[in-house]
Amino acid sequence: MSPTGEGEENTVARAEPMRLTLQVNGTVHDVIAEPSDTLLDVLHDRLGLGEVRYGCGEGVCGTCTVLLDGEPVSACLMLALQAEGRELTTLSGLVALGGEPGAEMHPLQECFLEEGALQCGFCTPGLVLAAYSLVERVGGEPSEEEIRYELVGNLCRCTGYTKVVQAVRRYAGSKAGPK
Amino acid sequence: MVAVPFAYRRAESFEEAVSLLAEHGEDAKLLAGGQSLVAMMNLRLARPTLLVDLNPIGSPPPSVVGGQVRIPALTRHKTLADPRASFGAPLLSVAARHVGNVRVRARGTIGGSLAHADPTAELAAACLALGGTVSVLGPGGTRELLVDELLVPYSTTALEPDEVITGVTVPVHVAGRTGFGFHEMVRRSSDLAIVAVAAHVELAEAGGTIATARVAVAGVGERVVLAPAELTEGLRGMPAGEADAEGLGRALAAGLRPSGDVHASGEYRRRLVSVLTRRALGDALGRTPTREVAA
């Protein structure tokens, strides 16, 4: 199944590297990518964003979750070329979207810490981004059922979901302000 | 594992996509949401030499024209599933809420889902129950196909290698006149259906007798299937309250020979068909629901 050979005469169908511009966490990056490079490959291996993680390559586990124009997508199921011209946010960019000036982390991340909503931490970036997007979209306090429905695609194997749901509720509650 | 190398082209129009397909033949594949195709490529289960990305074409919102809801092929599942959406096909909304997870719904498209023709697809079941059609563009122009004609066994479709689905059309929901139901059994939340049943009923007039009834079942074989007409046509002319949903479920199940897999045996699936058909058709007959789906 070598890619070379039969495609030779057909210049259009050759897998040529392409130059693309990615906007990630407010910074513009110029990258050379092959068509087969997934967004995950480029973010993790090329741009060094360790928080975007390979977990399954099927879009099932959620460890490669990033925000594409504010909504969660699986970076393993998008080609890097498809992200051109879009706004990408990974976990390390979240603090810029709502943290206090100079803060180390976003208030939602603080809530994960305070509730102890993690153990190994491998799933945490995906869970935080998915939860952030939900609260932004709902614009108020999502119900427990809504939170669980939204997070269904972000698997956690260490700590279950009890504390994660608590953390998201705490954040949404604090964002909505005192009642 | 990583995908076998391939070339990539963006299509700015369906016409351009068709001409790229015509030029490159069967080794070219269309990329819509990519939620199945890219996963298969990552696992080297699919090895196209050219990917034609349809996403630049974009998608206007669904629209209602002459009693029909027209849904552009690149409509994302999230648009259909949005609880605030009211584009006139609530059965599609309910079904879309059952598709995958938030990331799958953010990218996946109705056209891509129908073209992928997974035998467990919820949206295909809903489209079939609604008697939906697809618009297909090829080098020779556009043709219309019933979704029932589109789907052929073993995850394939009646599409020619150089054809692309451009839209889906289903009848508009009329409160009091049309009713629907959707029931699904999954082994784990958000997963592919073990069995899903979509039912749609249209009354001759509000409070009147049944004009049409359709039941579609996913998860029972090589494609999503429609209950045989001889079963559902028996309901025609009957007051909704007198239709025997349970009997129909039993008869439908009796005619199916689903195969088993790691999640459920064929025999268990057959029982689910009976139970879920009764529930879905019961919902369709009993009311014109607009309920939220508990996922």
Place this chain on the structure above:
Amino acid sequence: MTLTPDVVAPEHLPVEAMDVVGRRLVHHDFVEKVKGSLAYAADWQLPGMLFGRVVRAQVPSARLVSIDVEAARGVPGVAAVLTAADVPHNSIVEVASGGLGEAEVPMPVLAGERVRYVGEPIAVIAATSLQAADEAAELVTVDYEDLPGVYDVDAALESGAPLVHESGNVLVNWRIACGDVAAGFGEAEEIVEAEYRSQRVEHAYLEPEAGVAYIDNGVLTLRVATQVIEHAGTIARILNLPMNRVRVIATYMGGGFGGKEDMTVEPYIALLAWYTRRPVKMVWDRQESLVASTKRHPFVMRYRTGVKRDGTITAWEADIVGDAGAYPCLSPRVLFAAAACACGPYRVPNAAITAKAVFTNQVPTSAFRGFGAMQVTLAYEGQMDLVAERLGLSAAEVRERNFVAKGDLLPTGELLETAVHVSDTLRVALAEAGEPPRPSSPGLLTGRGVACNRQPYGRTRWFRDRASAWMTLEADGTLLIRSGITDLGGGQAASLCQIAAEVLGVPLEAISVHIGDSALNPPAGGTYATRQLYMSGNAALKAATELKDQLAPVAAEMLDIAVGDVSFRNGRVGLDEPSAPFLTVPELVAACSARGVSTTVLSTFEAPSASFDPRSGQGSTFPDYTYGTHVADVEIDRETGEVRVLRYVACHDVGRAINPLRVEGQVQGGVMQGLGYALTEEIVIEDGVPQSMLFADYLVPTALDFPDVEVCLIESGEGKGPLGARGIGEPAIGPVAAAIAAAVHQAVGLHPLRTPMTPERVLALIDQADGGRATAGAGPTSTTKKEQEKT
């Protein structure tokens, strides 16, 4: 965390409060993890790094006639394609129980002559890109000559069965016995017996197996996701290198659960780096991990229990067979734990227990949270439920009548030396659960299940376990902890900090912990067997205490107080009075430095050792146990068999909760993994061939599948860990399947005997129960010993 004082006797109320230990604290690792900045094994890149890939067998049992790697070697970018012939010492011999009973069966690093399971490594490739490595892997052609295989333990034990290894299909056969079983059954007024079967499951840590190997100053160095840095010795042996020339650095792991206890990528990246002299990274595909990483043993458990009419146990027989797959790995130990815990937390005067590990032509099974002691819970708690039903007793009554107590003897003849508050856990869990559920509609059945367990922590005593910790107070008053401990994500490193902070009064923020390095850290043993809090926690407590004792005389001299009055709290050293003069830690360190008193201490904690006689089945086994009770409420759709968990309460005596936040997380996570085991998860292999390799098909529970897990902790203060703590890493997964089975039993009227309790199996039970009810009027009703499902 809840404690219900009116349910727990006052002497079991919490241990006295401390400054740091017992508080819900957030540690260094949590901060890095929540920011996404912690580097895992796959996040490591080096100049010139190659990408490794394993080529695996596609057939379950065959002679390897030939392997052709020429085409693979010709792929541009491929730096090495290695096969069995390239492995200097192609044989790993695990003697997992220390040679007490098992056959010595070698496992090749790369199969050379014989393939024994689908997924067995047969070649390794290193290339400049993953594309090239994948392409080369597809070009490796293997010529197999199929051989007959065995694909389940029943077939493997038949006479004349094809042999997985020449030494036979039985790897180990443990026996534990006490009293006179025949007499015990003679004395019994009721006997219940049943056969329970559990399935093969996958750890499914979110972080796939990964590592990078490179040569650093002549030392083969691996930075890898592993629970056990001591594999450095095995790697050295495979490559015929001196043991001190291989260094393993364990990264913080994205979960392990026992699945990173055996080697995963290590031998392959070591070989490739050594041959190519370049750094090599390997990350297993998730699908590869599902097919080829070690699994939990499926068990067949035949149980027979004799009781008096009041429920008192008189005799107990258990015959346990675990499917080891194709190679030994840690099976001898797993089956030993199964045997040692086969009777659960119950007093059994007459017992006969056997536990075998049997080879089959399937992926090897090995360590997985619960480690044999977990699978048997389904059986021993199933027996208690059947006894309760037979005698018309409640689940609580029959258990209360038989619980072990401190001072009792286990069937091995060893004495329970510490507090046993399993009865308190039962009462607390039931009180917390409140009113049992009622069906919310006629199509639903509801039930409540109760299950208790006894799970060991620490290695068996004959291993003479030890762990070291090294602590240094720096000139600025910060504390440096070095330990060979590995961290799976459960906060293993953090707990050491919390203990040291308590003893030395140094704020947590001023502690830095360096872990998991086989060259630079004192050995701590691996992180498995729920041993690290016990072992390294005690080592840390010992080191901190010795360091304090070393410094106290200097402080006493400077402050002119008695050595015994020197207290270390909140960064102040001196009398424990607010107004008293004190030294800051930097001042004390400076004073020590001036006097030539060292501010560094290396301490080793040695677990008390003892021996076990495998012939008599008597002797000493585990250091101690953790006890608990879970209560599950379920609702079942009587038409589809779907089980919905309505409520879940878990209560354990953790001795002392070092960090309640982490303990609750461990319990909640253990329960969630247990619920997957009980209801959804299974690796299906038919005739040796995996039936699915997709992660989509392996049903790890999601946020929507199960309700909150309510955690109740009892702190008896009598564990053998530091400050009275007990291990909790493994215990919380133990009772889950049994609690769900009991709840299904109550809802349906028949006891499930097989996991996972899929909707289909539950529906079959409902049918069977309906059938039983339908025919009940037709003739004399008889309660047979086996009226349960036999599928």
